[in-house]
Amino acid sequence: MAGKQPGGRPLSPHLGVYKWAPSMAVSIFHRITGDGLAVVGGLMFLWWLGALAAGPDAYAAFVACVWHDPDASTVHRVTNILGKVVLIGLTWAFFQHLFSGLRHLVLDTGAGYELRINRLWSILVFVGAILATAAVWLYIAQEALHG
Amino acid sequence: MGNGTSLGRVRGLGASHHGTGHWLQQRLTALGNILLVGWFVVSLLRLPLGDHGAVLRWASNPMVALGLILMVVSVFWHLRLGLQVMIEDYVHGEAARLLAIVLLNFYAIGGAAYGIFAIARIAFSGGAAA
Numbered sequence: 179m180a181g182k183q184p185g186g187r188p189l190s191p192h193l194g195v196y197k198w199a200p201s202m203a204v205s206i207f208h209r210i211t212g213d214g215l216a217v218v219g220g221l222m223f224l225w226w227l228g229a230l231a232a233g234p235d236a237y238a239a240f241v242a243c244v245w246h247d248p249d250a251s252t253v254h255r256v257t258n259i260l261g262k263v264v265l266i267g268l269t270w271a272f273f274q275h276l277f278s279g280l281r282h283l284v285l286d287t288g289a290g291y292e293l294r295i296n297r298l299w300s301i302l303v304f305v306g307a308i309l310a311t312a313a314v315w316l317y318i319a320q321e322a323l324h325g
Numbered sequence: 326m327g328n329g330t331s332l333g334r335v336r337g338l339g340a341s342h343h344g345t346g347h348w349l350q351q352r353l354t355a356l357g358n359i360l361l362v363g364w365f366v367v368s369l370l371r372l373p374l375g376d377h378g379a380v381l382r383w384a385s386n387p388m389v390a391l392g393l394i395l396m397v398v399s400v401f402w403h404l405r406l407g408l409q410v411m412i413e414d415y416v417h418g419e420a421a422r423l424l425a426i427v428l429l430n431f432y433a434i435g436g437a438a439y440g441i442f443a444i445a446r447i448a449f450s451g452g453a454a455a
Contacts, residue, residue, distance in 0.1 A: 209411065212404075213407065213408060213411050216404035216407055216408050217408075220400070221436075223440070224436055224439055224440055224443075227393075227440055227443045227444065228439065228443050230377070230380060230381060230447065231443040231444075231446045231447050233377075234378070237380075238377065241374075241375055245374075245375070246375070272362070272366070276359070276363075279355055279359075280359075282355075283352065283355065283356075286352065314370070317370065318370070
């Protein structure tokens, strides 16, 4: 409905007039992480699954591109770093969207609208997502070192 | 708007002309995603992901293949609903919005079909290619 302003009627104040709050941040990050997971996560999953179904050579090509190439071509050195950045990003987006989504399911029951509780849960979503992402990647790093 | 009953005048005028159906499906697939993607992520962390044969043997187990197919359905249904809301909020103009919604449906339905076919291919070959 952009550009079609009904004449003479009061307008809702735009987002810019509000003081930035954790609940607003968690809301927009729910959308950003959800859309990111939907596109980047979805395509990465389908790429992995297709390579797994296509056979050992296709799967090795996927692993060499995204994770580690035993021959370490110059292109793959770059894509291996990019691959890990994307995977860490997807891990964080997954936990952020998961915890934020759980918050939404609780809010759907009518609970958690008191200002202080709402603010606390919003902050906990961010903290939880970062801690969970760190825990997963510390586990992966430790497995890579000792496994 | 007709001159009929109150219900008749408002029917079809709600959000996306579908009212609460969209909202409810988003919640139901969210619950499915919590269970299925949670199981999938834990499974990935426990698998030797660099070993094609080991991952293929895992994925070709009938219960695992079934879980993966359910996950693809739940995830792609959920992402279709979510991306639809983003398009409706940010893509203005009837033609651009229609095009974006068409592309979204191609991605969601095509991606799910591709995923399910790949899982079926793995399951029905029984991991024999490993």
